[in-house]
Amino acid sequence: MDRAYPQQNPFVFFVIASTYSRSLGLAAISTLALLFIMSHLIATDYTEPPEDNLGPIKPVHMPTREPTVIRNDPPQPPQAVPPQPVTTIIETTVDPVVVPTLIAPPRPQGSGTEVIVSRDPIPVFKPAARYPSAALRRGIEGYVVVEFTITKSGSVRDPRAVAGYDSEGRLTDVFNRSAVAAAARFKYQPQLEDGKPVERHGVRNRIRYQIAD
Template sequence: MEQAYPPKNLSATLSAIANPQLFNPLSFTMTSAQLLRSGAFALGVTGLLLLGMTQLIATDYRAPPDELPPKVLGIHMPKITPTVQKSDPVLKPQDVPPPLPRVEINHKVEPQDLPTVISPPVVGNERSGPIPITADPLPIYKPAPQYPRRALARGIEGYVVVEFTITSNGSVKNPRVVGGYDSAGAPTDVFNNAALNAVERFKYRPPMSEGQAVEQHGVRNRISFKLAE
């Protein structure tokens, strides 16, 4: 059984009607219905377009109102007062004092006899010579003591008080230890020998008494032993 399909266009439909062998009444009926629907749809679209154009024509278009420019406040200018500089009036010059009276000088000098007195030198009991000098001893050379190995290994610091005599030629004799202590103040003899060896090499300017070098006994010196940081 053959099945009819609607033709795709109007020319195909007319060809089918002209050809009796290919013409199918059912197919023609369906084609007419489609044409009617298409025509009705076209009329509807045309009517809507005409209605829209009519509304556009009937609309009263107005230009947007012009915006007013922003209001600018007036500029207030302060009142300017000119500055006037006043100068003191010029004082009248004072009167020049009168010149001093002229004094005449007499350039003529009359020679006079001046008395000349020559007195003989006075011989007294005064003696001139060196002024006696008294001075304390002044250190000239004080070598640093050698740090004991035992104290260095144990990290001990301290000091020793040594008493000695300064001779008339500035050397040191009879040194002795008064006391030896560590950094905590506890007595120790670990630094005694090193302190004595250093003091024996000290050199001083000898003490002076009335211009003469003398010995000075009981001189004390503190020898410190401190590890380098």
């Protein structure tokens, strides 16, 4: 069987030949240029420049500097620790009230017997009074006489300070407000007359103010 070969185009052959010729020409030119440059460099006579052309070297002046002395101040002594405040225990006391209890003999009533009780008010709750800060700062001790009414329910009504005195027996009102506020919170079992609660007027208490050691 015969093989078919493509026909060569004369124009393509010419283009390929011209490309190779151009490349060879550029390579030859580059080689000749390099040879020329190298021969020129070899032929150049480099000589050392004369010493007279060198400029004079100016002397270098270093400035004189004084040494810097750093002084470290001695550390300050630590501040003295302030003394701890003395713990003050405030003691407020209320004089006890003697409450007599009267028991009447039984009285016949209906088919049974009944005990009729008459008694004075009995304190149930007496909170400590708050020590006034002004009196505490000045170290004042004393007492206040308060007067009030005990109602039928056992609460306190219309408390007032009758008189206040310091520990030296001199009149003072520094405790009055605190004493009245404390008396207003007092609680009692009310007074009984024939077994019935009644109001008790003019009840007096002495509230003491003393700074415990």
